[in-house]
Amino acid sequence: HASSGASTDALRAAEKSELLFRECGDWKGEVDALLAMSESKVSVCEDNDRTCGNLNILKFAKAAVKLAKERRAGDWVCLGNAHYTYAKVLLQTNSARGAGLAAKDAVRAFRKAGMEQRKGYALLAWAQADLKGGYFGDARGHLEKADAIFSNFDDNDGRGKVYQVNDDIDRAMGIPTQAELEAQRQQEMMMMQQQAMQWQMMQQGGGQMPQNVQMIQQQQYMQDEEQKRGGGGASAFSREASVIDLSGGLDATVVQGKIRALAAQIIGDDEDMETDTPLMEAGLTSNTAVLLRDELSRDVPGINLPPTLIFDYPSIGAIAEFILEASAKKALKGKKQ
Known part of the structure; x- marks a missing residue:
């Protein structure tokens, strides 16, 4: 049965x-x-x-x-x-x-x-x-x-x-599912094809490629490059944990440097990221945002990083401030006990 x-x-x-x-x-x-x-x-x-x-x-x-x-x-x-x-x-x-x-x-x-x-x-x-x-x-x-x-x-x-x-x-x-992202990508591809046909008709008159076609092709290029690097997923990224000692009251620049270096490794970008730049704008994706939070958790044991860390604290500076505040609260609680 x-x-x-x-x-x-x-x-x-x-x-x-x-x-x-x-x-x-x-x-x-x-x-x-x-x-x-x-x-x-x-x-x-x-x-x-x-x-x-x-x-x-x-x-x-x-x-x-x-x-x-x-x-x-x-x-x-x-x-x-x-x-x-x-x-x-x-x-x-x-x-x-x-x-x-x-x-x-x-x-x-x-x-x-x-x-x-x-x-x-x-x-x-x-x-x-x-x-x-x-x-x-x-x-x-x-x-x-x-x-x-x-x-x-x-x-x-x-x-x-x-x-x-x-x-x-x-x-x-609260982030788009893979099915939703694929549907959005398919819609963008259809728009690109339609615009490409219009561009071909304009070529004879010396026209230029429409701006939205250029943008979509650039997005397609970036997605292809991410796939070549392994899709930004956990399977393409491995490292040894490097624990930050927060007991000595480190200043924000040290913690920011750790976050910046880790984000650069995951994104695959050697350029120095600004402290207040949203990481999602710097090249982080929904999947690699989860990866960054998980990897950062290994470096700050004892600090509870929320699953939505990158969405609640979008920049290097905001994440560092959250970690330092959480560390200070933990130290204060330990003294009271």
Whole structure:
């Protein structure tokens, strides 16, 4: 029933099998039946586009995990499936922290079982939990690993889900999704083609290329150059963390210099950036803005940088001021304690 998409019929069959296995004392079958019940109930919720709070499925998924730990401790496949199903149920009931812990356990179990593709789906669930918790950088890290796994298995369905969660992160951060950016780019390309046709008609009369065509071609050139550098993504950027010691009360110029150097590395621009220039105007993109925040977090441990750092504090000077103020507050709090 489940493989044919008949979620309701699958749920009824799983409920009957769970009762039979329990009456027979077949704990192995009971674990499988509890998992099937939980998965079927989640599918019913997804089919009807609603949450599962009213279907009381949490106890079944929790019971499956408990029974798997007690009776099938060495069966990593069963444990992985139990934790993964529990994570999906917790995501449906909006328990982000619990879902993240369950997904993490599922990743570990599937790794021990050698089930790489299933590990990819557990990483996907982990990313969804981090998204709900507001940990956007961590969520993207899990998605990157999941996407690499799905690529190895030619799993287009898995890659499509990674794409969807990445879009959800963009929406949560208030920035355009990849689909929206692509639609905008296609619209600009159509406009360019139309204007190019007009320009060709003007050539015979000695006219010049319209300004908006020049601008669009320049934008296209910049996008192509970014792709050549690796798209500005995390996969094209790696470095060792260089921790800033804020305990000695550093002045703003030192922190600004660190931010400026890191931004230049990510953007790929050797020119000195002004302190008050918005970094998005200097060449930072929505994706590399997240990367800059994540990399900067490694250099200022103990300072909580918000996921929307670059959008709330757009310039080098504003970011440095925020870090120094946060550091001063932390030091003051430490003295009071």
